[in-house]
């Protein structure tokens with residue numbers, strides 16, 4: 049079955065955006081509030097739609113048309129956003145999000161560029177078997193790493209872990225962060241694997257850059273009791289990673 053491409057005059061069922069209003073390049077973020085803040089950085093920005101967790105804007109960045117869309121928390125809902133953008137003809141998608149550090153040196157305020165993602169999410173296995181790797185487009189990864197280095201913030205590059213569990217249950221811990229630390233995983237988040245897999249299946253480009261908002265193992269806080277992503281040090285890294293994502297999106 050060839051990847052679906054929708055006609056320009058159709059509307060994406062859940063993003064509720066007309067295909068003809070989409071730019072060729074899209075920045076995706078989890079938080080609708082962050083999408084609104086990114087829209088303020090664009091010229092001629094206009095909000096196309098706000099349906100469920102999906103808030104969609106189009107505008108121009110450095111003279112290049114771009115779309116910004118929020119996808120919410122979790123790979124299954126985010127996959128709807130990524131799939132509809134691809135069906136609508138978007139050919140480059142970059143995710144800019146927050147993530148927790150897994151290696152001891154990956155701490156608050158740093159930027160992480162993902163080379164690929166561990167597929168510990170629930171949706172990507174239903175799209176293609178586990179043996180299929182979740183990898184970012186190498187050219188975008190290299191460009192994101194160079195852009196991150198320019199921010200002056202501490203940056204790391206490597207494989208991230210995409211999981212569905214943010215808060216562990218008190219019955220059993222669902223993700224063995226220490227094991228993934230031993231395997232060299234840099235950071236943990238919840239949507240990148242779905243993006244990389246869906247983009248690969250559609251034959252389009254994808255990349256991801258993250259602001260680190262904590263380190264559950266360093267803090268001995270796998271229960272995430274002390275989680276606070278709204279501190280100034282995290283906001284600076286979020287702004288830095290958004291700028292990297294936009295610069296590479298239009299490069």
Ligand SMILES: O=P(O)(O)O[C@H]1O[C@H](CO)[C@@H](O)[C@H]1O
Nearest residue numbers: 077078079121145146237238
């Ligand atoms: O900051 P965003 O892009 O939402 O990304 C991260 O933050 C959320 C959890 O707080 C998850 O969506 C995770 O992937």
Ligand SMILES: O=c1cc[nH]c(=O)[nH]1
Nearest residue numbers: 146147148236237238
């Ligand atoms: O999934 C996530 C996102 C941000 N920070 C974390 O620790 N985990």
